């Protein structure tokens with residue numbers, strides 16, 4: 510139903526007793542339905558839930574790889590696992606450095622640390638919230654083994670120049686697409702530009718298997734190591750039997766079960782429609798709030814498309830005369846719940862206090878206590894990432910979904926416009 514449009518910008522803020530700019534609740538919908546039920550029934554009827562014996566995980570991988578135009582895909586138990594698998598496959602090991610964004614989820618760096626390598630965090634572009642070739646270059650050393658490019662909030666990072674920087678130096682480029690399913694980078698999809706693309710299927714992502722992850726690649730040798738790294742380094746034949754040289758290297762058990770594979774198979778059929786709608790909502794919202802005083806919509810690089818895991822814009826405190834928290838409070842009163850990112854990764858306690866592993870009597874923290882990292886040389890200084898700090902201080906996150914109606918988008922934009930105009934007017 511289309512509600513009558515009204516000019517809300519002159520109305521008093523809901524926080525101060527005025528009418529709400531978003532008076533109706535957001536449209537919701539069902540993410541799982543008959544197709545998931547049918548796939549699950551078939552999975553159970555196989556009489557095995559083991560990925561190497563059943564068909565569901567295999568088919569999920571085949572479909573996902575085909576959608577991305579890549580020959581190889583490995584399923585895992587989470588996005589964090591997928592990124593660890595990529596680290597293992599790329600040969601990241603003790604004392605190596607891996608450069609990645611300071612604005613991301615802990616899942617990006619966990620696999621680096623489990624390989625006893627050192628995450629080196631970069632700053633971001635304050636308009637896209639993503640790392641760039643310049644921010645990466647500033648962090649490269651002779652120990653850099655890999656770069657994990659994070660496509661934050663579904664917006665493609667400018668990845669070609671990062672690949673150009675890394676290839677001649679023999680540095681692997683891993684893409685963290687946990688928030689960026691089917692996001693478009695010029696004529697390609699993110700996840701297909703570097704050496705391995707990693708995805709999360711956790712319950713908050715564009716599509717979900719409850720928990721799950723996927724890695725795609727075009728490189729056969731990487732693909733073989735990815736498959737081994739997910740499964741205790743056990744090579745398998747098509748009956749799921751162990752074959753050949755077992756445990757050639759250390760690898761965890763990150764296997765996806767057939768139940769997750771079954772749900773994933775049904776979800777993959779929905780993913781294009783979900784991502785197209787999220788991209789459309791993002792474009793619409795940006796169009797509606799462009800030009801609102803003191804509001805800085807996210808910038809999507811030319812020729813790219815964001816599939817908006819969430820919608821993140823920034824406020825200009827100088828124009829509004831109030832900070833991000835006041836804006837969030839005012840939006841909540843208007844009927845638009847919003848939140849914000851908490852912290853830079855390098856400012857997390859485990860890095861700041863070096864409490865990375867459960868304490869040992871001798872206090873040794875590998876690899877930070879290796880000779881190449883003399884005390885005080887490495888860690889993670891507060892002044893290192895000023896743009897990320899700016900984003901953290903000024904960004905507002907809207908947890909949008911593909912179920913939002915056009916009216917939801919218009920009312921959300923009206924609420925943002927009303928709140929911003931009201932504060933900007935007071936500022937004079």
Ligand SMILES: Cc1ncc(COP(=O)(O)O)c(C=O)c1O
Nearest residue numbers: 587588589614616617687709711
């Ligand atoms: C950018 C990013 N990387 C990695 C992950 C880790 O994924 P998972 O939660 O499936 O382990 C997430 C999940 O929130 C993420 O947003």
